[in-house]
Amino acid sequence: MVQFGLDVLGEQMQFSISAEQEQMKLADIVPWARTVCDSVTARAVHIRRRNGGHIACKKGCSSCCCYLVPLSVPEAFRLRREVGAMPASEGQRAEQSCLLAARRILESPIPDLFTGESLQEFLPSNEEIDTVSEWYRSLELYCPFLDGGICSIYGQRPLCCREYFIDGSAAACKGESEDAAKVEVPVRMSEVLARLVAELQGRNVEAIMMPLALIWADENQVRDHKTWSTLKIAERFVELLEEMVEDSFVAVVS
Ligand code: SF4
Ligand code: SF4
Known part of the structure; x- marks a missing residue:
């Protein structure tokens, strides 16, 4: 078990992460990231509300x-594992929805910046992220896991979804108003995971579009099966948090 403290927006928060095995796979890191993400985001939202903000997000x-929704590599492998563990009919529905969405993406005219790049793995600059985001929104493609307006994988939803909150009017999210601002979080856990994996695997930082994640995970099973020392991954996970968190941060590893 690794315990550490985070000074997040003026509050000392304590975390403990643990694993039963001495070796772990990339997908096993995701629960740690979810734990930190949920606590840190809740703190950021609380501060925003306390300062008079109106958080429009609700079920x-x-x-x-x-x-x-870009997924880090561990999240893509985790999603594959979690969809595989769903009851048969639910899992088949999820697979089918992802396949249909993936087909829509792969059949759509793609931005020039993808020329020569893999559509499933992309490493854009901030400007390119805007371009890709606009292109993606132009597809008007809803998430394959949205079911009747409700997230069907709420407990397992991606880190990007967990940390996305709006202060202002929900109409802004439909492009009908400009009266909204994203609630900034002190650290983006998807970026922590992306950097961790880049280091472990000696690769560029990668992100995978959510509807393509199952296909991508199936094509990269060899990477999914590789294991690392749990203690080493845990220590580096905390170190990266220390480097990447904004605001004051104190980590005590024991
Ligand atoms: S980000 Fe916008 S659309 Fe999404 S839950 Fe919040 S207010 Fe609603
Ligand atoms: S995973 Fe859930 S919250 Fe995230 S985009 Fe899909 S339906 Fe929405």
């Missing part, structure tokens, strides 16, 4: 579920 509000 059934889903205009943002047609935005681009």
Whole structure:
């Protein structure tokens, strides 16, 4: 078990992460990231509310579920594992929805910046992220896991979804108003995971579009099966948090 403290927006938060095995796969890191993400985001939202902000996000509000959702590599492998563990009919529905969405993406005219690049793995600059996001929104493609306006994988939803909150009007998410601002979080856990994997595997930082994640994970099973020392991954996970968190941060590893 690794315990550490985070000074997040003026509050000392304690975390403990653990694993039963001495070796772990990339997908096993995701629960740690979810734990930190949920606590840190809740703190950021709390501060925003305390300062008079109006957080519009609530169950059934889903205009943002047609935005681009990039997954880190561990999240893609985790999603594959979690869809595989669903009851048969639910899993088949999820697979089918992802396949249909993936087909829509792969059949659409893609931005020039993808020329010569893999569509499933992309490493854009901030400007390119805007370009890709606009292109993705133009597809008007809702997330394959949105079911009747509700997230069907809420407990397992991606880190990008977990940390996305709006202060202002939900109409802004439909492009009907400009009265909204994204609630900034002190650290983006998807970026922590992306950097961790880049280091472990000696690769560029990667991100995978959510509807393509199952296909991508199937094509990269060899990477999914590789294991690392749990203690080493845990220590580097905390170190990266220390480097990437904004605001003051104190980590005590024991
Ligand atoms: S980000 Fe916008 S669309 Fe999504 S839940 Fe919040 S207010 Fe609703
Ligand atoms: S995973 Fe859930 S919250 Fe995220 S985009 Fe899909 S339906 Fe929306």
